[in-house]
Amino acid sequence: MSGQPASPSLVCETFSESDVEGAHALSLQFGWPHTREDWRFAAATGRGFVVRESGTVIGTALCWPWGERGATLGLVVVAANQQGRGIGRMLMERLLDALGPRMTVLHATQAGQPLYEKLGFRKVGLLHQYQGTGFAAPFVEPPPGERLRPLEAGDTPRLIELATRASGLDRSALLPPLLDMSQGVALVKGDTVVGFALLRPFGRGHAIGPVPVVADDGLDRQRAQALIANRLAANAGAFTRLDTPDEQGLGPWLESVGLARVDTVVKMARNGEPARDPATLQYAIVTQALG
Known part of the structure; x- marks a missing residue:
């Protein structure tokens, strides 16, 4: 090159x-x-x-x-x-x-996709952008035996672990500065954090993400909805955005609470794909640039 x-x-x-x-x-x-x-x-x-x-x-x-x-x-x-x-x-x-x-990920518009393909990127998924102000903020009950609580200083290593496993990208450098600018909530089972969600200033208002959750017992969708609903309630009436991978199937629920899908982009990767842990799923990314 x-x-x-x-x-x-x-x-x-x-x-x-x-x-x-x-x-x-x-x-x-x-x-x-x-x-x-x-x-x-x-x-x-x-x-x-x-x-x-x-x-x-x-x-x-x-x-x-x-x-x-x-x-x-x-x-x-x-x-x-x-x-x-x-x-x-x-x-x-x-x-x-x-x-x-390095294995490299990007999110491409339709106009940009042909150039990226020429440079060795290939399509590996889709990402949907949802946003709005007139959403309802429903309470979603966490799975039995689990509860929501504010993030604590000692949670950081576990949050990095979950975010890394869910995205397939090393999040050790990203999470600390992201936590400094975010309002976060953790979902805990006993003393173990099994998911979390961050709400931070971004763009026209605020964004929710990342949202990684443990999925090894099949309760991932309920966990994700409980976390996201909590962060929506914390930002009720204000502009909120969330970017969610297509494979998680969260779109119908997001639309039911009043967030509109406004865009879809193509997730592309070069030199392989992210080595994600199938037992930890990512329901919302940080941003389209940061992954």
Whole structure:
């Protein structure tokens, strides 16, 4: 992969904090909900590249290595009036060169999917985006012998374990800063955390995710609904978003409580697939970029 600028007038450099303002302005052109704070969090937890022309940001792409073997990739955007110059491909090649042989996941729009396929990604699933403000916040009874409680400081290692097992990605670097900005709830059986859900500021309001739950006794759906309903109640009347994998089949229930499906994207992977633990399921991801 060359990863060379598509034109001598273009400058491609490492993405830095100083690029957040330009990247945010670029993403607004496409109606993305990301705030400046969302961009700052993404940049602080990952790395990437920016393309400028005459000092103006016209393209970005970021990636997040999770441990030595896995990564996610996202926030790939090129100004509408600059498309067709090879900028998107150049940015992707830069990222893939930096990531090397890592198994890498991204979520693709229909427009972006052909490029990603040419770069070695293949479809491995679908992800549905649900959101709204006029939802009901029902109480869902946890399974017998289980209860909901606020997260505690000592839960962090277990939360990292569950999130890693459910996603197939090392979440040890992501969970601590994510917990700092979130309101979370745990589902416990005896003294063991068997699931959790986080509610945090994101985009036009708040987002729920991740939501990993233990599934070894077949109670995963009830556990997930109890956790999500609790976080919906904590954000009643306010804009809330949740991105859920298609294979979990949560859509009908989310629609029944008043969240509308507004988008579906394709989950793609390169150099293999995430090594998820089938005994722990992920009912909502963090973000489409972070996985």
